[in-house]
Amino acid sequence: xxxxxxxxxxxxxxxxxxxxxxxxxxxxxxxxxxxxxxxxxxxxxxxxxxxxxxxxxxxxxxxxxxxxxxxxxxxxx
Amino acid sequence: xxxxxxxxxxxxxxxxxxxxxxxxxxxxxxxxxxxxxxxxxxxxxxxxxxxxxxxxxxxxxxxxxxxxxxxxxxxxxxxxxxxxxxxxxxxxxxxxxxxxxxxxxxxxxxxxxxxxxxxxxxxxxxxxxxxxxxxxxxxxxxxxxxxxxxxxxxxxxxxxxxxxxxxxxxxxxxxxxxxxxxxxxxxxxxxxxxxxxxxxxxxxxxxxxxxxxxxxxxxxxxxxxxxxxxxxxxxxxxxxxxxxxxxxxxxxxxxx
Amino acid sequence: xxxxxxxxxxxxxxxxxxxxxxxxxxxxxxxxxxxxxxxxxxxxxxxxxxxxxxxxxxxxxxxxxxxxxxxxxxxxxxxxxxxxxxxxxxxxxxxxxxxxxxxxxxxxxxxxxxxxxxxxxxxxxxxxxxxxxxxxxxxxxxxxxxxxxxxxxxxxxxxxxxxxxxxxxxxxxxxxxxxxxxxxxxxxxxxxxxxxxxxxxxxxxxxxxxxxxxxxxxxxxxxxxxxxxxxxxxxxxxxxxxxxxxxxxxxxxxxxxxxxxxxxxxxxxxxxxxxxxxxxxxxxxxxxxxxxxxxxxxxxxxxxxxxxxxxxxxxxxxxxxxxxxxxxxxxxxxxxxxxxxxxxxxxxxxxxxxxxxxxxxxx
Numbered sequence: 001x002x003x004x005x006x007x008x009x010x011x012x013x014x015x016x017x018x019x020x021x022x023x024x025x026x027x028x029x030x031x032x033x034x035x036x037x038x039x040x041x042x043x044x045x046x047x048x049x050x051x052x053x054x055x056x057x058x059x060x061x062x063x064x065x066x067x068x069x070x071x072x073x074x075x076x077x
Numbered sequence: 078x079x080x081x082x083x084x085x086x087x088x089x090x091x092x093x094x095x096x097x098x099x100x101x102x103x104x105x106x107x108x109x110x111x112x113x114x115x116x117x118x119x120x121x122x123x124x125x126x127x128x129x130x131x132x133x134x135x136x137x138x139x140x141x142x143x144x145x146x147x148x149x150x151x152x153x154x155x156x157x158x159x160x161x162x163x164x165x166x167x168x169x170x171x172x173x174x175x176x177x178x179x180x181x182x183x184x185x186x187x188x189x190x191x192x193x194x195x196x197x198x199x200x201x202x203x204x205x206x207x208x209x210x211x212x213x214x215x216x217x218x219x220x221x222x223x224x225x226x227x228x229x230x231x232x233x234x235x236x237x238x239x240x241x242x243x244x245x246x247x248x249x250x251x252x253x254x255x256x257x258x259x260x261x262x263x264x265x266x267x268x269x270x271x272x273x274x275x276x277x278x279x280x281x282x283x284x285x286x287x288x289x290x291x292x293x294x295x296x297x298x299x300x301x302x303x304x305x306x307x308x309x310x311x312x313x314x315x316x317x318x319x320x321x322x323x324x325x326x327x328x329x330x331x332x333x
Numbered sequence: 334x335x336x337x338x339x340x341x342x343x344x345x346x347x348x349x350x351x352x353x354x355x356x357x358x359x360x361x362x363x364x365x366x367x368x369x370x371x372x373x374x375x376x377x378x379x380x381x382x383x384x385x386x387x388x389x390x391x392x393x394x395x396x397x398x399x400x401x402x403x404x405x406x407x408x409x410x411x412x413x414x415x416x417x418x419x420x421x422x423x424x425x426x427x428x429x430x431x432x433x434x435x436x437x438x439x440x441x442x443x444x445x446x447x448x449x450x451x452x453x454x455x456x457x458x459x460x461x462x463x464x465x466x467x468x469x470x471x472x473x474x475x476x477x478x479x480x481x482x483x484x485x486x487x488x489x490x491x492x493x494x495x496x497x498x499x500x501x502x503x504x505x506x507x508x509x510x511x512x513x514x515x516x517x518x519x520x521x522x523x524x525x526x527x528x529x530x531x532x533x534x535x536x537x538x539x540x541x542x543x544x545x546x547x548x549x550x551x552x553x554x555x556x557x558x559x560x561x562x563x564x565x566x567x568x569x570x571x572x573x574x575x576x577x578x579x580x581x582x583x584x585x586x587x588x589x590x591x592x593x594x595x596x597x598x599x600x601x602x603x604x605x606x607x608x609x610x611x612x613x614x615x616x617x618x619x620x621x622x623x624x625x626x627x628x629x630x631x632x633x634x635x636x637x638x639x640x641x642x643x644x645x646x647x648x649x650x651x652x653x654x655x656x657x658x659x660x661x662x663x664x665x666x667x668x669x670x671x672x673x674x675x676x677x678x679x680x681x682x683x684x685x686x687x688x689x690x691x692x693x694x695x696x
Contacts, residue, residue: 002085014102014295014302020262037101053262055086059106060097065086073085077266093539123535128398129543138541144531146401147543149424152394155386159398160531162382163356163406164524167533185394188387 002050002067006040010062013037017054017063023047026054052077089113091122095139102302104292105133107259108201108268109140112172115273116143119280125168126160128153130177133207137172151182154189157196168279169196176206179215179239186245190285193250197275198287200241203294204313211297215239218312223297238316242289246322251284254323258291260309264319271321284325291317336511341476341501342367344512345409345435346375348483353519354405354433355381358395360388360414363447364503365437368409389414393421400430401542403530404522405487409435411503412445412453416461422496423462426559427544429529431490433483435499437506440670448670449503451590454647457500458619465556467563469497469570470618472589476510482616484515489570493562494529500618502643504591504672566620573622576600578611580634583689584682585660586612587626587652588641592666592673596641599678610682618648623655630656636689639681641673642666 006017011033017040018026025048029041040062042048050071055063088094091113099105116122125143129135131150138145148156153171161169178186178200186198205223206212213223213230216238220229230238242256253275257268268290275286291313293305300308321327339347346368349357357376359369369385376383386392392408396418399406410418415436425432438453440446457470469489473479479501486497524530531540546552576593577600578585588596593614600610613629615622630638638660640649646664653662665681667673 010096012101016102016302016306019303019306050085052086056262056265057107059099059102059104061088061092061106061110063086064084064088066082066084068082071085075266077086077269124533126401126531126533135545138539138543142539143534144539145541145543146398146531147428147541147545148397149394149420152390152397152421155391155394156398156401158384158386158391159356159358159395159400159406160402161398162384162395163399163402163404184387185391188391192384 002048002065002071003045004042004048004054005064005066006042007062007064008033008039010060011037011039012060013039014059015040016057016059020053020057022051022053023049089117091116091142093140093142097140098136099133100296102293102295102305103133104259105201107265108199108290108292109137111265111269111272112170112199113141114269115276118273119276121168121276121280124166125170128156128169128171130171130173132174132177134172134174134201135208151177151180152185153177154182154185154194154198158189158192158194161194161196165195168276170199170276171196172199173201174207175200175202175204175214175216179241190245190252190287191248191250193252193285195279195282195285197279199272200287200289201292202241202289202317203292204238205294205297207294207297211294218316240317242287242322245287251325252323253278253284253286253325255321256289256291256317256319258309258314258319260291260293260306278325336513338509339476339512340367340507340509341479342409342437342506343371344476344480345483345506346372347514348480349407350375350379350381351514351518352405352484352487353521354407354487355379355521356399356404356406357381357408358384358386358392358399359408360386360392360410362411362414364439364449365409365411365435365506367506389417390421393418396432397421397425397428397430400425400432401531403524403527403532407433407435409437411437411439412441415453415456419456419462422468423464423466424544425496426462426466426468427464427555428542429494430496430542431494432496433486433490433499434496435483435501438500438502440668446670447503449591449672450643450668450670451502451592452644452647452668453500454618454642454644457498458621458651466559467619469495469566469620471497471499471572472616472618473499473501473505474590474593474614476505476508476512479505480512480514493566495562500590502591570617571620571622571625572616573625574614574616575629576612576614577604578613578629579609580632581609582611582634583608583636584610584639584685585629585635586610586639586641587615587648588612589615589618589648592641592643595673595675596678599675599682602675603679603682608682608686621651621655626652626655627657630660635660637661637663637685639685640664641678643672644668
């Protein structure tokens, strides 16, 4: 079951991942990091398909994608 | 079900752990990552030397785990020429913005490409001077408002934006010249292939390689990050067609 | 190697090879294009690189990039070209990069002329680029000395990690003289032995060669690091020559480079007329021979100092500063490419001595 980890210290709240996620399961949380940015959060983790698009569009390499067992890779990256 | 999770996307080894100074949503960060992933996947990090420009990405050396040197404004291709000629066994790349490469550094990039210097240039085109606060650049779009063209770029006085990929592709010396973009995930995946190919060609000692990458500047464009991606689609992409303009591995460098 | 008759420009090129400097970046400019014409076929013979750049601005920056490898790097140019390299020289000084630049000076300002001159003294010695930095500046007076200084300049550049400039004038470049090179040529540097050069972050953290320090304190620290070098340079690298200096001298001539050789001829002829004149020839223009020049000027037998240059008077300002004008200082010179003759030097000495006799009568 795939999932992502958003590293609070890198996120600048730019919301690119929010728009790019095909499952539309990322949104801006109320949590603020040390620089005062609202950080992104996955509000429905079970729907994550591990496509890596959020990590690919993130300009700050704040997102790591992990998966368990076999994982369908939609495109080569 | 194997219990241990495996990571299918993480920070490339060639990138340091530092938080970048770039504005939220600025796609410099994406392009940095594509360069770093290419260095990792081709195993070049330990032999690589980057040349930093003057502009937003002047601090690029804080974000890479490979040796760097910092050029005077526009002169990175000359530094790269000097280094590569003296140490042809090493991998040399310049990372430059449009003010750095297409304005003050036009002479350097044209002649380096024409001599066929075997280094790689990553040319980030965001149609504006970012670091100095949003002035008009050679790549600024017609009617685009900037701090030095508040009424919009007047092509009768400032001419039309310069298409560097096409311009360099007219040179006869073999080289790899392409233009990509990073305003959608699909374009990012395609641009990574172009950047990786550029470094592969250098690693195979083939030719000069340059990849122009359309990029965003939310702060100085005055558009939110996601709106900026859209602005690239609506305004820059039509004027700056993406694709491969010169490819030593293809006779007339048609779209690959 | 036996003595060879060689043109200054070509001798400079061969000297670089003798010093193990096999990477040369240049742009054609009279009166020193022969260096490139010589090295373009000579360097490949010894496994070296010659790149003709698109401009001297590009040359200066190619030097920066090449110097970052840790190998020995040099260029030659002439006045207008050296002006275009000033930004790059400032960057190389700020980034602590060793490099050797040769300026075969021609008349200026502007496009000026192509005849020999010494009117770039200020640019070389007082720093032509921006920021707190200095250049070691050496001035040869013969082709042999140009060769010797060229070879030594690479050692100085690497000892202090600094740019070094040799300034000759058109005559040094164009003159043919017999010259001798060291029997054994030096091997190229091995970059892997360097602790600062960019050799690839393998088994070590990444290195950065740069001159940007946005934090004020860090930039001041960098400038103080440079200043500490210059203190050492002023202590260890002063070079000068005295010619026929004795306590019989009435006048002390100060001159450098080709001009000094012309003064030596004048001094020899004056000696036959029982007029004793000595010459002090700075070889290092920076570090300037300050204490030594004051000592010579301060001798009781010296009535006056005569500074002679192929310019409208630039080193004379340092002569005044250094001797604190304890003796009257006169300047004589031509510029624009006109080379003063020994006769003109002698006439100037006669005129000065006549004035002293008149003053003595009056007092």
